[in-house]
Every structure is written in C-alpha cells, then in structure tokens.
Amino acid sequence: MFNVCTQRSSQWLLLFSALLAAAVSASVRADEFLFPNADFESGALEGWAVEGDAFQHQPTKGDNPQVRGRESSALEGEFWIGGFEKATGREGRPGDAFTDDAVGTLVSPEFTIKKPFISFLIGGGNHAGKSGVKLRCDGEEIDLATGSDSETMSRTSYDVSRFLGKRAQLIVYDNVRGGWGHINVDSFTGTDKPAAGSMGEFALQEGIPASPGDDDSYSEPLxxxxxxxxxxxxxxxxxxxxxxxxxxxxFFQHNPLAPVWGNMTWGHATSPDMVHWTQQDHALLPYRVDRQPGTIFSGTAVVDHNNSLGKQRGDQKTLVAFFTFAGKPKFYQAMAYSTDGGKTWSYWNDGRAVVENQGFDDGERDPKVFWHEPSGKWVMVLWVKQNPGKVRFFTSDDLVHWEHASDLDREWAFECMDLVFLPVDGDKNEMKAVIYDASFDYEVGTFDGREFHTESGPHVAGGGNFYAAQSFNDMPDDRVVQIGWMRGGPNAAEKYGLPFNQQMAFPYELTLRRIGGELRLAGQPIDEIGKLVDQSSVLQNVTLSDGENLLADQPPLDLVDLEIEFVPGTAKDLEIRLAGALLKYDVAGQRLLQRAVDDGGNATEIVVLDNLTPRDGVVKLRFLIDRLSVESFAFDGERFFAAYYAPQDRNAAPSITAQGGEVEVKKLEVRRLKSAWTGG
Incomplete structure (x- = not known):
C-alpha cells in the first residue's frame, strides 16, 4: 500500500510540475519584453539612444535608494534606470548619488506593438509633461506616465490597442532640474491585460509589508x-x-522600509492604558486609484457610536479613519473604516475623496474629525492654506457628505490642526474650546459646531522637539490627553545602530488655567505613568551647600520621573545629572539649560525654558528622562519642553549639586521607572 501511494503521489507531483511549468511559460508569453534590453539586464544601455547628462551613469545596479536608507526602488532583476543613482556595478559604490540637476533623454529602438497594453515600472519625480515616459507612434508623442515623488517604482499600464501592428519607440525623458528632478523606470513589456491599479481601479502600492516585523522585545540598550x-x-x-x-x-506616520521619511503608511499600536503599547499590523497602506499613486498622510479616527456610516455589524462599533491622500497634482481627504475593532480596514469608495482639495494649497492636509454633541453633527477641521494660514470647518451627518461651515484665517495656522474642549480651572460649568496647530500655537474661545470664536490668544505652548500633537477622541473620563511627535534629533539608526528612527513624547493631560488674568494651556504627564514606578524616594527641607551632592547615596538612575521644588538662594546654578542627562537652572538668568544633541548628533547647550522666575521664592520643575530624551515641565506643566540628549553611561552616579552657593530644596521626589516593554 505504501509503494502504491508513493507512486501515485509522484505521478501527481510530476503532473503538477508540468502544469506549473506550462502556467509560467504562458505567463512569460503573455508579458513579453517589447525589445531586447527593455529590462536593462545587459547592464548597459544597448539599443537605447542617449542624449544629455541625466542618464550618463545608467543603468544602475541594485537597490541603491534602500542602501542610502531611503525607500526601496522595487526594481526587477539587477539593473534599472534611476536618474539620481551613480552606482552601475562598474563605477561608484552602492548607494552613491548623482544629481537632480541633469537633464536628458533615453530613446528606445523601434519595436512593433503586438499587445494591447504597454506595462512598465516607474518612480522618481512627479512632473507631468516634464519628466516621465512617452510613446512615439504613428506621428504622435503620447505621455504615458510620470513618477510619484518616491524612489519606489510602481507598475503602470497604458492602452495602446489602437496602435496594434504599428512601429513605435519609447522616450524616457527628464527635463527637470532641482527637487525630484529625476525619473526611475524598469521592465517595459507588452501585456494582454493592464497591471492591477494602473487603469483607474484601486491597488495597494507594491512592496509595503502589512506586518511591522517579528522583533518586539524592545530590549536594545538605547x-x-x-x-x-x-x-x-x-x-x-x-x-x-x-x-x-x-x-x-x-496610529502614526510610518515608513516600514527605512529609518528615513518616505512611503507614508499608518502604523498602528494599541494599549490598555496609553503606557504599555503593542504594535499591530499596519492599518492604512499607500495605494493607487484613477492612475494616481499616493501615500497616507496624517488624520484622525473616530468611533461611529450612532452608526452614521451604516457599516456596523452586530454590537461592534465601526471605527472610521480620515486621512490625507498625498497624491499629485493635489492632495485630498479620504476615509477608511473597520468593522472588526481596527484589525482590518476598507477604503471608502476605493480611497477617493470625501473632501476634495479646496483649491487653496496643493498640500491641504491633516483632517481632524470629532462628534459635536450640542449640534448633533460630525465636524472636520482642515488646514488648507499657509501664509496667511487658513483653517476650514466642515460638518456632516453621515461621515461621507461634508458641508463647508466656516473658515478661520490666522497667520500662525499650519498643519495638524486639533480642537479640544476644556473646563477652566476644572470648572465644567465654564467650558472653552482650544484650537492649535503642529507648532502648538493656540487660541482659546468657543465653538458652536460651525464657527470658532476667539477670546484669548494666540499663545504658544510646548517647545523644543515637540511637534504635531494630537488628542485622543472618545476618552472614557472626559480628560483631554495628547501625544506629540519628538521631531528631529540625530538619526537613531545611523548614530546608535538602532532599527528605528524618531519617537513619540509621553502622553500629556491638558488643562486650561487662568494665569495672570489670561487663559493658558498646561500639560502634565498622565497619571498612568505611576504604573511604571518601581521605587520612590522623597527628601524635604534640605539645604544644599556649594558642591554638595543631594543624590550622593543613590545608585545609578536609568529611567526617571523626578520632581523638585527649590529656593535658588545664593547659588549660581543648580545642576542635575541623571542617566547621562545634564540640566542646569541658571539662577541669575532665571532659565533652565540642557546639554542636548542636535540633528547631526553633536552636543550643544540649549535654553529649555526662560523667564523661570521663582514664585513665592520657589522654582518647581519636573523631568521625565528616558534613554534618548528629556521632557521638562515647570510649575505643574504651565511650561513644557522636549529634547534629545546624547546617551551617556547609564551606570554613572547621579547628582544634584549647588554651584557657587547654597540652594534650599523644599521637596525632592525621585521615582525610578520600569520599562513599559516586555523584556526591556
């Protein structure tokens, strides 16, 4: 019996192999290269006529953009045309760059059009009519495609059925100097059917993984x-x-392919408490629709409590995401929804616009959407113009059809708008609306569901590397909690050998207070940070003499939440050294200084907070210190600032010392924190 089964299995395997070989052969016949060296795999430009300088170092060999830390080129085979590349396998090193200032053309040999579609890979700059690929046939020159401001090449197709049997040539051209002044192409074929997504239908961008990867230990030393x-x-x-x-x-702007900006995708993480996060599969991926490729820029998400969209299944509420589709020639606002708690997402109307570009700026972006209970409407806040800034408000009943409600014209307004509602000094009978942008310029006033009316401002909150903060929708306890991006600092992948680059700030709870007769925002770390406290120690009413170390008996500190209240006294400085971070209160200048690190990784001293005048003789500060960053807060979050520092030996002894005189420490609380990551 065993021998018979084995023999039959072998026969089936042979038959399957034959069928597979036939299928592969049929596929090859279906997609035929248009002419010899249409895929550049000769490693030279054999058969192509070259004019100008743009393609003098072509074809390039290997995925050179990815070697440089950019997005993948998504090449096929070994060789392709990359106008910005200067590594051919014969000259240059992998990743070497040429220039965006050269121009020129590649003209293919003549060929006969035998298939109804011409298909090829294209990337590089988006400059319709100035760079791209043309077809020359029957006395016409027809533009087939241009790039999408990405090094990644996507497959596109063009219907040439009216030219069947005619002789033709392809022209790869680059007439653009400056930003994105290059074109990438590869693999010109004739096909019986168009490539997915290339003729108007929806298709995800190739090469972007759904999974964030397997390594989730987060145990790297830095x-x-x-x-x-x-x-x-x-x-x-x-x-x-x-x-x-x-x-x-x-959700967060994410490049899954490299530690530099590009391939904008919505990464996704979930948490039971805003402290312990687990990264999930990517939620929204770049796509192409109506011949237009684009990536996924910033936006917002809501719980569709009243089933406005009509997609709810059972008791599971629909989650709805609004995002900017960053395509050319103009961005627009699109929508996706999830009926399984955010595990999978569907693009509404194949990712087409729910709010078209308003005509003020090609890059209108970052929709903020929320439910406004008093008016019974959904509201969208959208940045649409810079210099001067313009913010446009829309309303909707069904999350699909949006009506223009009003505009807010402000010089300060620029991208990533948010609008929140806060009680004044905790009094819920006196609620105010606060609108702010990415730089945390803000105004305080009222919002009636259609218009914002300013009562105070503009003011500025935050500072340093803190940028593009957004608040949580549908908070369970009426708190307003936001997270900001810690923009800038050195590339952690290049500088420290880490697999990532950039981080978020810790979540802050926002409050609105009357300070000096004006309404001002304050931000403090959320109380949930207490879940990470491993040990806590408190000192009170200690006079610190010149050079004396208040932490002399403390072992090394790594992850720290520290609060200190002190009277500056006769000292010149109060110096704080923790886990390699160095901060200093300059008594005469009434300012807080930090030894930070700039974007190139160079140490530099910066002013964190100025005009830190003692109140009733006392200065009150708080610091969150992690392995790459310090967040500083003054007077219960009335002022806050985020900055990177160059990591030092975490085993160094901690110190708080007075320099040049005495400091009276009214209270010091040092909280040692645990890692929020499993295995960290």
Whole structure:
C-alpha cells in the first residue's frame, strides 16, 4: 500500500510540475519584453539612444535608494534606470548619488506593438509633461506616465490597442532640474491585460509589508523604554488616536522600509492604558486609484457610536479613519473604516475623496474629525492654506457628505490642526474650546459646531522637539490627553545602530488655567505613568551647600520621573545629572539649560525654558528622562519642553549639586521607572 501511494503521489507531483511549468511559460508569453534590453539586464544601455547628462551613469545596479536608507526602488532583476543613482556595478559604490540637476533623454529602438497594453515600472519625480515616459507612434508623442515623488517604482499600464501592428519607440525623458528632478523606470513589456491599479481601479502600492516585523522585545540598550517608538523604520506624526471602549489606539506616520521619511503608511499600536503599547499590523497602506499613486498622510479616527456610516455589524462599533491622500497634482481627504475593532480596514469608495482639495494649497492636509454633541453633527477641521494660514470647518451627518461651515484665517495656522474642549480651572460649568496647530500655537474661545470664536490668544505652548500633537477622541473620563511627535534629533539608526528612527513624547493631560488674568494651556504627564514606578524616594527641607551632592547615596538612575521644588538662594546654578542627562537652572538668568544633541548628533547647550522666575521664592520643575530624551515641565506643566540628549553611561552616579552657593530644596521626589516593554 505504501509503494502504491508513493507512486501515485509522484505521478501527481510530476503532473503538477508540468502544469506549473506550462502556467509560467504562458505567463512569460503573455508579458513579453517589447525589445531586447527593455529590462536593462545587459547592464548597459544597448539599443537605447542617449542624449544629455541625466542618464550618463545608467543603468544602475541594485537597490541603491534602500542602501542610502531611503525607500526601496522595487526594481526587477539587477539593473534599472534611476536618474539620481551613480552606482552601475562598474563605477561608484552602492548607494552613491548623482544629481537632480541633469537633464536628458533615453530613446528606445523601434519595436512593433503586438499587445494591447504597454506595462512598465516607474518612480522618481512627479512632473507631468516634464519628466516621465512617452510613446512615439504613428506621428504622435503620447505621455504615458510620470513618477510619484518616491524612489519606489510602481507598475503602470497604458492602452495602446489602437496602435496594434504599428512601429513605435519609447522616450524616457527628464527635463527637470532641482527637487525630484529625476525619473526611475524598469521592465517595459507588452501585456494582454493592464497591471492591477494602473487603469483607474484601486491597488495597494507594491512592496509595503502589512506586518511591522517579528522583533518586539524592545530590549536594545538605547531603545526608549517608556516613550513609544516603532519596531523598526521611520516614525513621525501621531494619527487617529482614540479609545474604542476597550483599548486605546495610536496610529502614526510610518515608513516600514527605512529609518528615513518616505512611503507614508499608518502604523498602528494599541494599549490598555496609553503606557504599555503593542504594535499591530499596519492599518492604512499607500495605494493607487484613477492612475494616481499616493501615500497616507496624517488624520484622525473616530468611533461611529450612532452608526452614521451604516457599516456596523452586530454590537461592534465601526471605527472610521480620515486621512490625507498625498497624491499629485493635489492632495485630498479620504476615509477608511473597520468593522472588526481596527484589525482590518476598507477604503471608502476605493480611497477617493470625501473632501476634495479646496483649491487653496496643493498640500491641504491633516483632517481632524470629532462628534459635536450640542449640534448633533460630525465636524472636520482642515488646514488648507499657509501664509496667511487658513483653517476650514466642515460638518456632516453621515461621515461621507461634508458641508463647508466656516473658515478661520490666522497667520500662525499650519498643519495638524486639533480642537479640544476644556473646563477652566476644572470648572465644567465654564467650558472653552482650544484650537492649535503642529507648532502648538493656540487660541482659546468657543465653538458652536460651525464657527470658532476667539477670546484669548494666540499663545504658544510646548517647545523644543515637540511637534504635531494630537488628542485622543472618545476618552472614557472626559480628560483631554495628547501625544506629540519628538521631531528631529540625530538619526537613531545611523548614530546608535538602532532599527528605528524618531519617537513619540509621553502622553500629556491638558488643562486650561487662568494665569495672570489670561487663559493658558498646561500639560502634565498622565497619571498612568505611576504604573511604571518601581521605587520612590522623597527628601524635604534640605539645604544644599556649594558642591554638595543631594543624590550622593543613590545608585545609578536609568529611567526617571523626578520632581523638585527649590529656593535658588545664593547659588549660581543648580545642576542635575541623571542617566547621562545634564540640566542646569541658571539662577541669575532665571532659565533652565540642557546639554542636548542636535540633528547631526553633536552636543550643544540649549535654553529649555526662560523667564523661570521663582514664585513665592520657589522654582518647581519636573523631568521625565528616558534613554534618548528629556521632557521638562515647570510649575505643574504651565511650561513644557522636549529634547534629545546624547546617551551617556547609564551606570554613572547621579547628582544634584549647588554651584557657587547654597540652594534650599523644599521637596525632592525621585521615582525610578520600569520599562513599559516586555523584556526591556
């Protein structure tokens, strides 16, 4: 019996192999190269006529953009045309760059059009009519495609059925100097059917993985241990933050392929408490629709409590995400929804616009959407113009059809708008609306569901590397909690050998206070940070003499939440050294200084907070210190600032010392923190 089964299995395997070989052969016949060296795999430009300088170092060999830390080129085979590349396999090193200032053309040999579609890979600059690929046939020159401001090449197709049997040539051309002044192409074929997504239908961009990867230990020595960072790749703006009734969601701008900006995708993480995060599969991926490729820029997400969209299944509330589709020639606002708690997402109307570009700026972006209970409407806040800034408000009943409600014209307004509602000094009978942008310029006033009316401002909150903060929708306890992106600092992948670059700030709870007769925002770390406290020690009413170390008996400190209240006294400085971070209160200048690190990784002293005048003789400060960053707060969060520092030996002895005189420490509380990551 065993021998008979084995023989039959072998026969089936042979038959399957034959069928597979036939299928592969048929596929090859279906997609035929248009002419010899249409895929550049000769490693030279054999058969192509070259004019100008743009293609003098072509074809390039290997995925050179990815070697440089950019997005993948998505090449096929070994060779391709990359106008910015200067590595051919014969000259240059992998990753070497040429220039965006050269121009020129490649003209193919003549060929006969035998298939109804011409298909090829294209990337590089988006300059319709100035760079791209043309078809020359029957006395016409027809533009087939241009790039999408990405090094990644996507497959596109063009219907040439009216030219069947005619002789033709392809022209790869680059007439653009400056930014994105290059074109990438590869693999010109004739096909019986168009490539997916190339003729108007929806298709996800090739080469972007759904999974964030397998390594989730977060145990690298310099990995932030209580600030969110992606498993790998680049991270920027927080997006779509919300509480779905069971857990918190953090979406974020993400490049899964490299530790630099590009391939903008919505990364996704969930948490039970806004402190312990687990990264999930990517939520929204770049796509192409109506011949237009684009990536996923910032936005917001809501819980559709009243089933406005009509997609709810059973008791599971629909989650709805609004995002900017960053395509050319103009951005627009699109929508996706999830009926399974955010595990999978569907693009509404194949990712087409729910709010078209308003005509003020090609890059209109970052929709903020929320439910406005008093008016019974959904509201969208959208940045649409810079210099001067313009913010446009829309309303909707069904999340699909949006009506223009009003505009807010402000010089300060620029991208990542948010609008929140806060009680004044905790009094819920006196609620105010606060609108702010990415730089945390803000105004305080009222919002009636259609218009914002200013009562105070503009003011500025935050500072340093703190940028593009967004608040959680649908908070369970009426708190307003936001997370900001810690923009800038050195590339952690290049400088420290980490698999990621950039991190989020710790979540802050926002409050609105009357300070000096004006309404001002304040931000403090959320109380949930207490879940990370491993040990806590308190000192009170200690006079610190010149050179004396208040932490002389403390072992090394790594992850720290420290609060101090002190009377500056006769000292010149109060110096704080913790886990390699150095901060100093300059008594005469009444300012807080920090030894920080600039974007190039160079140490530099910066002013964190100025005009820190003692109140009733006392200065009150708080610091969150992680392995790459310091967040500083003054007077219970009335002032706050985020900055990177160059990590030092975490085993160094901690110190708080007075320099040049005495300091009276009214209270010092040092809280040692645990890692928020499993295995960290």
């Amino acid at each position: 990995r932030p241990q209580f600030h969110f960072s992606a498993r790998k790749g680049w991270l920027n703006d927080p997006n779509g933050m919300m509480f779905d009734g069971e857990k918190y969601h953090l």
